[in-house]
Amino acid sequence: MSNNQESSGLFQGGSRLLLQADCEACFGLCCAALPFSASADFAIDKAAGQPCQNLQPDFRCGVHGSLRQLGFPGCTVYDCFGAGQQVSQVTFGGQDWRQAPETAKQMFEVFPVMRHLHELLWYLSEALSFPPARVMRDALRSALEETERLTHLAPDSLIELDVAEYRADVNALLVEASELVRAEALRSLKGSPNRRKTYGRGADLIGAKLKGADLRGANLRGAYLIAADLRGADLRAADLIGADFRDTDLRGANLTESIFLTQAQVNAAKGDMTTKLPPSLIHPAHWSSLE
Template sequence: MPDNVQGPGSGRTALRADCANCFGLCCVALTLTRSADFAIDKKAGEPCRNLREDSRCGIHSELRTRGYPGCTVYDCFGAGQKVSGETFGGRDWRADPDTARRMFQVFPVMRQLHELLWYLTEALSLEPARFLHGELRHSLDETERLTRLPADELADLDVAAHRETVAALLHEAGRAVRATAPRGKKRDRRGADLIGARLRGADLRGADLRGAYLIAADLTGADLRLADLIGADLRDADLSAADLTGSLFLTQAQLNAAGGDTATRLPPSLDRPAHWGR
């Protein structure tokens, strides 16, 4: 590993949600639509009825059984505590309507920036992409700089344009890593409709699955090492006994949306979801 480059499991503490230091922003700033994921309709800026005065969820341990599985798969990548504690200096949105309005505008922007920081941090740990590390480091530093902008500037930030620039760089990094997979295994399934696909035991080493729809796919025992999973939709996919070690750009939210068991092999930077089978 290059000097001064951290592994994918390190340097990410600030990119993990710390609800104890957030004013429950995901429970207020976001829109909820009554569906299989959420038991209620809620407008953006309207506090969820389950949000307590101490900014904690009143049914956190029962979210799945009470009709809120969507809440259990959401990940702010640490944006909540960054906006609450740094951008707004610990000012609670409850104290001032103008603070609330701006905070709710900034939170989704910060969340996107922190997600990019998660991916860039991982990309900098990838030895086959070493030739890109200078550009990746510059991109990470620039993204971090953007997260420190004042609230008004963050609210007006063209985050989509920045994401596009970073996405191209991440794609190059992923391609360099996938090229090390066994010959003939590097399938291009970007954005593919694989909903309900029967991929039990499939050799997907080095596959490009960026943005693929793997909803309810059977990936039992599949080999996903070196597969690029950035943006892949893994809702209700069965990852039992699958090998995800060395997979690229996998997030905790993707795992939380899927199913698995104790035989599922995960990257060291991610946790086994509590609702997975044994």
Template sequence: MSENYDDPNARRDIHRTSLRPDCESCFGLCCVALPFAASADFAIEKDAGKSCPNLRSDFRCSIHKNLRQQGFKGCTAFDCFGAGQKVSQVTFGGTDWHEDAATARKMYHVFPIMLQLHEMLWYLTEALMLKTSLPIQGELRLALDETERLSQLDPEALMELDVPSHRANVNVLLLRTSERAWAESQHKSDKKRKRINRQGADLMGANLRGADLGGTNLRGAYLIAADLRDADLRAADFIGADLRDADLRGADLTESIFLTQAQISSAKGDAHTKLPHLLSHPTHWSVFGKKINKRTEK
């Protein structure tokens, strides 16, 4: 990756290309390397390294258009941050897992590692886009360059990589970015208040409709099936938050930070849900909205 990170427009392009999935350039690694358990998100159980029965020989999904209807909504919310094509085309130079059993085992081992590195690249690139991170952008760029360097290592070196240690170092910078974003939001606001900290909180099924959660630290919070309709979530920190089936209809998530497309795709929302400019409304939201409207009419 040789992009110009000093140019905000270039950083947006990175989000749109290098750090977004390109399934056409991947060997269906998420459908083989990763395990999943039979649940509300997956209709069947699958072990790591075992090919999903829906994966065709050309690495396409045979039920792609009907994943949610067939009980695989977890697949529709998954985002590899571009790790799939990196492993397929760069780390292994276009050699797919069909060709050699030893190569396949390495690919299955490397893919989850690359997934973590690319997730960090996403967060660091987003942090560099924020004007509030200007005082620490030098450190952010160094961390991003180091993360990119690690992602370019050969398979053997990647398998020996101490990812938790590197993630801990990156997280320090992301926390500082989050605090600066909060301070800036307070500077713009008429109402001064202490930041709400709900890091790791169990908010499953919580009634937070219309709640003022602007700037809240929701890192790692469990928001599964929470009612967040019409909630103010501007400038909230969502890194690692679980938003599966959270109801975001009418919620305002503009200027929220470290929110990913995967988190949004796992939630429920409608045309009135306001998202950060890097994210888009999932297609299944329109279907969800129609179902709600029909119930209301009855």
């Protein structure tokens, strides 16, 4: 299986870069719009719409280089899929909420909706690259185009959008594409002596000992893999959408052709340069300190 992008007319080739966060073009929306509670991920409580105490006047983080040391690892794993710059520069035309405070409430409400849409664009553009899913290419392309159209709605229309219902509709297509990819992978593995138990959607694998496991073609959608040992595991063609990788040990694991893996999931895990990732993702900087 290849992760090379199938031409969709929208997010093809390098244009998938539009779905990667560009903090320089954003008005610190993830630092102001979203809430978080004091926990292992965040050192303080912050309400939705309340700018973080570390957000500077230029919308930069005042402690960006020390987030993990200061108790904010949750900030380092977050990914808006480019929604921040879309809301800042397109939806609101480059007018920031500090210079125009009357826009703040609406901008903060629009941001999480846009984030959902951009995440769907990431998954749909990836699904279009799956050769086994070519039979549903028209449906995937149509969903991609409709999702992209929604990202250009006016603020009021975005706030009124039932994004949960829309996600459910798109998810049905993503599940179908996943099943086609995994079915092909599993056919090639039939009779493999190294196959282990096949896990299902939402599996509780917290702290699981899966070192060297053959998980090719596994359905791990929404699986709880917190602190699981996946060193040297083979996750090619495994569906990882929504899987919780917090503190998962991925050293030496092969995720090159995994399905619907995101940078945020990778950022939440532990790994090193022996961890094999899809070409669209990168090794997080903090992994170097773990080697």
